Amino acid sequence: MRYFIAVVEEGSITHAAERLGIQQPPLSAQMKTLEQRLGIRLLTRLPRGVVPTPAGNALYEASLKILADIDKAVNTARRVDRAHAGNLHIGVTRSTISHPLIKHAISTFVEQHQHAEVSIVSKGSLELCSALAEDEIDLAVARPQESYSDRLRCETIVTESIVVALPTSSKFSHCASGPSVSLESLSELPAILYRDSTDPVLYKQIVRAFSNQGLSLVTIQETPSAHLALDLVSTGLGFTLVPQTLSDRYSDRIIYRPLIEPQQMQSSICLFSSRSDTDELSREFRLLLLKSSQQL
Amino acid sequence: MRYFIAVVEEGSITHAAERLGIQQPPLSAQMKTLEQRLGIRLLTRLPRGVVPTPAGNALYEASLKILADIDKAVNTARRVDRAHAGNLHIGVTRSTISHPLIKHAISTFVEQHQHAEVSIVSKGSLELCSALAEDEIDLAVARPQESYSDRLRCETIVTESIVVALPTSSKFSHCASGPSVSLESLSELPAILYRDSTDPVLYKQIVRAFSNQGLSLVTIQETPSAHLALDLVSTGLGFTLVPQTLSDRYSDRIIYRPLIEPQQMQSSICLFSSRSDTDELSREFRLLLLKSSQQL
DNA sequence: AAAACCCATACGAAAAAACTATGCTTGATC
DNA sequence: GATCAAGCATAGTTTTTTCGTATGGGTTTT
Numbered sequence: 001m002r003y004f005i006a007v008v009e010e011g012s013i014t015h016a017a018e019r020l021g022i023q024q025p026p027l028s029a030q031m032k033t034l035e036q037r038l039g040i041r042l043l044t045r046l047p048r049g050v051v052p053t054p055a056g057n058a059l060y061e062a063s064l065k066i067l068a069d070i071d072k073a074v075n076t077a078r079r080v081d082r083a084h085a086g087n088l089h090i091g092v093t094r095s096t097i098s099h100p101l102i103k104h105a106i107s108t109f110v111e112q113h114q115h116a117e118v119s120i121v122s123k124g125s126l127e128l129c130s131a132l133a134e135d136e137i138d139l140a141v142a143r144p145q146e147s148y149s150d151r152l153r154c155e156t157i158v159t160e161s162i163v164v165a166l167p168t169s170s171k172f173s174h175c176a177s178g179p180s181v182s183l184e185s186l187s188e189l190p191a192i193l194y195r196d197s198t199d200p201v202l203y204k205q206i207v208r209a210f211s212n213q214g215l216s217l218v219t220i221q222e223t224p225s226a227h228l229a230l231d232l233v234s235t236g237l238g239f240t241l242v243p244q245t246l247s248d249r250y251s252d253r254i255i256y257r258p259l260i261e262p263q264q265m266q267s268s269i270c271l272f273s274s275r276s277d278t279d280e281l282s283r284e285f286r287l288l289l290l291k292s293s294q295q296l
Numbered sequence: 297m298r299y300f301i302a303v304v305e306e307g308s309i310t311h312a313a314e315r316l317g318i319q320q321p322p323l324s325a326q327m328k329t330l331e332q333r334l335g336i337r338l339l340t341r342l343p344r345g346v347v348p349t350p351a352g353n354a355l356y357e358a359s360l361k362i363l364a365d366i367d368k369a370v371n372t373a374r375r376v377d378r379a380h381a382g383n384l385h386i387g388v389t390r391s392t393i394s395h396p397l398i399k400h401a402i403s404t405f406v407e408q409h410q411h412a413e414v415s416i417v418s419k420g421s422l423e424l425c426s427a428l429a430e431d432e433i434d435l436a437v438a439r440p441q442e443s444y445s446d447r448l449r450c451e452t453i454v455t456e457s458i459v460v461a462l463p464t465s466s467k468f469s470h471c472a473s474g475p476s477v478s479l480e481s482l483s484e485l486p487a488i489l490y491r492d493s494t495d496p497v498l499y500k501q502i503v504r505a506f507s508n509q510g511l512s513l514v515t516i517q518e519t520p521s522a523h524l525a526l527d528l529v530s531t532g533l534g535f536t537l538v539p540q541t542l543s544d545r546y547s548d549r550i551i552y553r554p555l556i557e558p559q560q561m562q563s564s565i566c567l568f569s570s571r572s573d574t575d576e577l578s579r580e581f582r583l584l585l586l587k588s589s590q591q592l
Numbered sequence: 593a594a595a596a597c598c599c600a601t602a603c604g605a606a607a608a609a610a611c612t613a614t615g616c617t618t619g620a621t622c
Numbered sequence: 623g624a625t626c627a628a629g630c631a632t633a634g635t636t637t638t639t640t641c642g643t644a645t646g647g648g649t650t651t652t
Binding site for chain 1: 335337352354355358359369372
């Protein structure tokens with residue numbers, strides 16, 4: 001099956017053989033026996049390579065999915081094995097792990113379950129969700145997603161407001177002087193935005209907040225992560241907007257101010273989990289996190 | 297993979313080997329190499345047989361699905377192959393093929409597509425839907441289903457009313473004398489119902505219609521098909537209720553009368569098709585049928 | 593205590609898959 | 623238009639995988 005996929009994708013038995021690390025004649029033979037066993041012509045032989053027949057194309061599409069399913073099945077088995085051995089893989093992002101509530105929940109959990117081995121995986125929110133869907137991890141503490149697999153469950157743990165990170169330079173002093181800042185007062189100042197490919201939601205949210213109020217956003221720099229954006233802020237280049245949690249970690253030559261209009265500028269931290277997961281450990285961690293969320 | 301499934305289902309390597317037509321030692325070896333390659337313990341060896349570990353169980357469940365998917369993929373390829381060769385498999389039930397509209401549509405289609413080979417498969421509605429979902433057939437003309445795969449599309453072609461089939465015996469003469477019959481007048485008479493396991497909807501519909509009006513239904517006989525029920529009606533045993541189409545075919549010593557309250561006693565004929573189907577022939581047949589439906 | 597049951601190991605045999613060498617067809621090149 | 627290159631197919635051999643037979647060890651049953 002893997003062979004057939006390679007042949008279709010390469011459009012050539014010879015090239016597919018190279019990719020598979022085998023010789024061309026055996027691959028030709030394999031394709032022939034495959035066609036014989038199914039009783040269907042799958043490939044039309046051209047003088048220059050091969051092309052799948054409609055039936056071959058249908059089989060190719062299905063094969064891709066089946067191969068992916070097999071991988072996933074193995075992952076699932078591995079995860080169940082881990083879980084049963086008292087091993088929990090929790091996925092977090094750099095920003096969510098910074099939040100005291102999350103940190104506290106994890107440390108409490110580890111204390112309460114001395115026998116359990118907890119490993120933390122750090123990735124972007126997007127990657128965490130696909131890793132979760134592929135059963136590579138058991139739980140993910142991530143930012144909300146625009147779309148994710150319907151086999152996942154998403155529960156909001158905390159909603160934190162977004163704050164303005166201002167450089168100490170004089171250019172921003174009129175903002176820093178007040179107790180809070182309006183979006184309008186930021187609209188003409190140089191902004192540093194982070195366009196994290198692994199977590200694209202917050203970026204869009206910020207851009208939308210400005211455009212919704214008809215304000216212009218002067219983006220002088222885009223960075224691949226919020227942390228880097230804050231580093232640039234401390235150089236005085238411009239301001240940025242970050243979830244409040246991050247303000248505790250980077251305070252060197254940065255002044256943080258809340259927004260006057262916080263309602264549409266909030267960022268949640270969510271717990272993503274597999275709906276089908278019946279594992280005891282992950283269930284307990286989930287309940288612990290939900291409980292701490294309610295105590296807020 | 298097939299081997300692993302057999303082992304789990306039999307709970308014994310020895311018995312699984314029998315079922316697979318191979319010897320026990322090679323199967324033991326296969327299971328061992330499988331576990332080694334995945335790096336997971338899948339089976340716990342008991343003194344009396346084997347039992348899957350949680351991970352093994354997860355893999356078993358997934359494997360079942362994957363094996364089914366593979367079968368389906370092959371079917372799909374076969375169907376595409378057929379379709380491309382101008383071969384259309386249409387599924388019908390005994391009752392839907394009796395309807396003149398359907399018959400006419402099929403004969404028109406065959407005439408218009410002389411080059412096409414059309415084969416008719418006759419099964420119960422339930423089986424037709426699963427055959428369609430498995431890509432064994434291209435289209436199904438069947439009775440409405442309570443639930444079916446979301447990959448299928450269901451379009452109502454005709455809605456026909458259900459009529460009462462009365463024996464000629466004197467016991468039923470007061471019903472047969474009028475132009476139409478009420479459910480109430482039937483409620484104390486002996487009924488013959490057909491509980492077709494392959495088409496359970498109509499049975500439920502009839503039972504509900506009576507119970508909704510608080511009427512009792514005296515079922516003296518259940519048969520596995522409507523045709524057989526009509527045969528019993530002609531012996532004078534009792535009455536039954538059938539879609540109008542069937543009344544044209546069985547008229548020996550049976551009197552048909554419409555119901556006074558036809559609204560909740562109707563039976564549709566639907567065209568089921570695969571949403572993903574892009575084949576030309578099946579598309580044309582579908583459009584032909586929808587067109588004849590609209591001309592009604 | 594012996595028998596029955598079942599899994600694991602060991603080794604030889606059969607089958608499947610892969611490699612090398614080579615031929616054949618077809619489009620590209622000069 | 624003859625040669626060349628590209629790519630698939632076939633043939634025969636070798637290697638790898640899978641399967642079968644024989645046998646041993648542990649556990650429950652009688």
